[in-house]
């Protein structure tokens with residue numbers, strides 16, 4: 001089972017088309033905060049069209065990646081906030097969970113999550129253990145990538161330790177965040193076991209157990225019925 005996280009119209013369409021072809025492949029639709037410069041003016045209409053198109057194949061499981069990213073100079077904070085809020089409302093109206101991207105924007109992000117209380121996951125988590133606990137209290141999940149296995153990932157490890165195992169998700173953040181020994185390569189799902197191993201060490205269990213539990217967590221959050229060993 002695999003969930004594609006979209007970032008713009010083209011990647012949303014890619015996700016929809018690929019999910020039509022492969023069983024076990026699911027998708028989201030949404031506009032990523034780093035895509036604000038190229039955001040079409042009529043993005044709300046496009047989102048609606050993507051939703052209608054994706055709903056017909058029953059493989060649409062989330063709105064995302066949506067959120068805030070204040071990392072790069074020259075970002076438009078107001079626009080990011082506006083578009084994030086619009087897409088949160090969109091997800092709530094369609095009863096879909098959200099995949100939230102939050103980088104260097106914890107305060108603003110938490111304000112909106114507290115205000116809207118969506119179902120969903122804060123992905124590629126880079127915040128503190130305290131923020132992780134707050135997110136869990138909101139009923140959301142937290143996703144960790146291969147960065148969890150980096151030697152210098154003390155903060156991520158502390159955050160992971162603070163999250164109950166039933167609220168953890170494994171992810172690639174493809175093409176980024178390849179775990180060691182693949183660090184620097186293009187990340188893909190074949191490397192997920194290394195991230196599971198790092199998570200297992202933190203949680204005092206086996207990588208297999210982590211893979212099973214996080215798989216169940218993803219199915220619960222995204223409303224996916226599993227019938228095979230995928």
Ligand SMILES: [Zn+2]
Pocket residue numbers: 065101102123124
């Ligand atoms: Zn992201």
